[in-house]
Structures are given as C-alpha cells and as structure tokens.
Amino acid sequence: MHIVLVGLNHRTAPIELRERLAFRREQLGDVFTQLRGDLGLREATILSTCNRVEIYAGVPELNGTVAQLQRFLSEHGRMELDGLAPRLYSYTEPYSVRHLFSVASGLDSMVLGEGEIVQQVKYAYEAAKLYGATGKVFNVLFQKALNAAKAVRTQTAIGQGCTSVGTVAVELAEKIFGQLSGATVLLIGAGKISEITLKRLTDRGVGEVRIMNRSLERAEQLASVYQGGFLPLTALTEQLPLVDIVISSTSAPSYLLQPAEVAAAMRRRHQRSLCIVDLGVPRNVDPSVGTLENVYLFNVDDLQGLVDRSYAERQHALQQSEAIIAKKVEHFLSWCQREVGAPCALSLSEPAPAP
Amino acid sequence: MVIAHMVCSLLSYAAFLVAFVSGVLFLLQERQLKSKRMGVLFQQLPSLGALDRLNFLAISAGFGLLSVGMALGFVGSRVLLGRWWAGGSKENLTLLLWGSYLVLWIVRLRSTLRGRRVALLSILGFTLVLCTFVGASWVMPSWHPSL
16 A cells, blocks of 8 residues: 655745645544545545645555645645645655654654644544544554654654743743742833743743833733733832842843842842843843842843754754654554555445544 | 660751752752753753752751750660760760751741752751761760760
C-alpha cells in the first residue's frame, strides 16, 4: 500500500487560504465517506490545524491519487485548482512518513519544537479511527508518529526553552518565587510586551495586580482588564516594599529606580525576593540595582538573549531530532514491508456508524 | 533515656544537614538567576522560594529536636553521673551549636534575615554540627560517651 500526503501549511499558504481549506470535526464523517467512495482510498486521516491542512491517504496503486486529492481540496475550499495547486505540497513514502513524524514532533511548526501539535495529531488520528477511516497500516503509522514525537521530545531539547520575552519573564519569576499565587505584580507604564508579560503572569495565577501610569485614566483602564488596583506614578516609593514583581515599561528619560531607594525598600520588606523586569528603552532601572542582595533585575537585552539562546539550542536539537526520526521511519517501513508488502489488496474496513 | 537522647540528637543533625543542602542549592540557583543563565542547572534546581521554605522548615525542626535531645541529655547526665552538666567539650560545643541555631531560627522567624544570608549561615551552622559530632571527642576527652 502507498502512503500519500497532500496538503498546505503556514509556509506555503497564508492564513486566509488555510482557513478556507480547514476541515471541521462534523464534516469528517462525510469527507471520509467521499474519500473512500469517490477516490477509492483504503485508509485516510485528515490533519487540520490553524497552521496546516493535510490529507494522508493509503492507496493500493499510485494512479493519479495526488491529482485527485488536489482536486478534492480545491472543491472543498470552493476555489480554482490553478490557484490552489502551487500552494500544495505532496509526498509519497518514505517522505510522507517522514513528514508526518516531523510534524508530530513539532519540527514543522511555526514555533520550532512546540508541543500542541502532538495532541492535534492524536486528535486527528482518533477522529479518523472513529469514522472507520483507518486500518491496519494507518493505525500503526499514527501510533509510530506519536511514539516518534515522544522520543524526540524526551531525548532532545527541541521542546524546551522559551520562545518569547513574556514567557522567559514568567519562567524567571517562577524560579524565584515558586508559587506565583502569593506574589503581587506592579506594572509601571504600558506597552505591548509588558502587557503580554502581565497577561502571561496572570494566566499562571499570579496573586494581585497593580497598575501604575503617569495618566491615572490609562492606569484605571488597564486595571479593570486585570481586575487589579491602579495608582499614580508618585506612589512608587511607597508601593515598592509591597510588591514582588515589577514590570517597568515607561519612556521616562531618567531612571525611575535607583539602588538607594530599592535597598531601602528591601529593608522594609525584610529581604523578600524582588523581581524587576525592565522593558524600558532607555532603561527605567539603574543597572546596579541588580547587584543588591535578593533583587533580580532583567532588562530587554537579558530577556531577548535568553530567548535567542533557547532558540539556538532548539536549532541544535533539530539535527538530533531528524536523526531519531530517520530511524523511526526506517522501522516503520520495514514493518510495513513485512506485514503488508508492496501494494496489496486490504479488505475494506466497514465504516463505523457515525456518532 | 540515653537512646532517646541519641536519636533526637542524630535526627536534629539530619535536619541541619537538610538545611545545609537547601542552603547550598539556594546559592547555586541564586547564582544562575543573578548571572541570567537558564541552563540545565536553572531548570533542574527548585525555585528559590521552595528552597527557602525547606531551609526554614529544616532549621526549625533541627532546633526543636536538638532542644529535646539536649534536655534528655541533661536528665541522663543527672541520672548516670549525678549532675545536670558534665562540662566536657562535647557539651560545650553542643551548647554553642544550640545557641547558634537559636539565633538563626529567631532571625529567620522574624524575617530579619532571609534568602542569601540565611543560606550562608545554614552552611556555616552545619560545619559547627560536624565539629560537634565528630571533632570534640577526638580533640579532647570528656565524660560524654564518644560517638
């Protein structure tokens, strides 16, 4: 049996196109029936996520299957084949197998090494199985794909590290405080990255939020979004001993926080750890504040440096991951050769009753 | 009586060992954070908050157990030797140890000191434990049965 893949992803097609071609779960029953009936596929699975739409097909003969699947997709997306075809890629085994294993491991994702895709592949396989679209080969194919993903993610650093300044900041805060639920965050100023960082902290369960801004109105606006308190900038000295995490992102021309002030605050807070994330350019916090005991200061360069280093490590892990996948692909193909042989007639599996 | 005294004392030393280890790990993790490294050490070591809490727990437990152990020691000494205080080097060192951890426990309890300094003192304290446990009887003979 041949394993054919036709699809598109975030590299070959913009989101508008991917949206048009997406398959919803409710549609799958009819789609699989059509694929089995009209296109004569023995087995099939459809992987449809925000970043890709891929049809995996198991056929006894490669008799224009690729063209048929392309046409099928163009009809599904209600568009001209001429416009769609250049955006589609197609593979047959062993490359189709390798592609699936790479996708499942997060190697083909927008963010290298992301882990959501594993669940998405599992979901796609289970849906196909439910509709009786999978058989002997695809059951093993997708199990092996999920195994490969697990192997890659446990044996290499591909899935580790942080992908953005916001996530880095949260990881650092968690390593300082452990539980974020008892911590209070103070956001000074506003800005895209600082607000994303605040959002990530609140998603991770940070205790209390306080917003400080030169404009009290703006502070109040933001505070209502995060159900926190709002304060004028003049309250900084008074607030510093009371908060645990400070995110600062103002366009102030000079330092908002100097070592003497922070040292005094640390005495008043009995040396409880203080984490300061300085996203201001120019910097809002005097760098020598970072040398104070129990104070942890990170500026934009520090955080970006950590993101870059993390990316470099994941790139490095890419080679390792590809080697693991190559081996797994080989194993699968030898199993296929042993158990199924070159194109053979498998019995049509009875379609399961639609749920 | 004697056995209870021994068990309590040994358990207190074990607790001080835990305080020592958590102090060391705290300093290691603190170093990672201060130098902005998020490598293997950073990932594997627990958070500063967790290590600090463990350290406090260990100091408290150790101090409590040591106090009980010493009390049992006094009683044992009275029973066996006819006096509350045998006055040997081991007893003196243990008293010093008890006093040190009393101070450490109080400053930590009242949050006068936290984090880095407590970690350092926990490490220092344990070296005193080692002296008491091992050194005293070797250096100077005393009434205290050698252990």
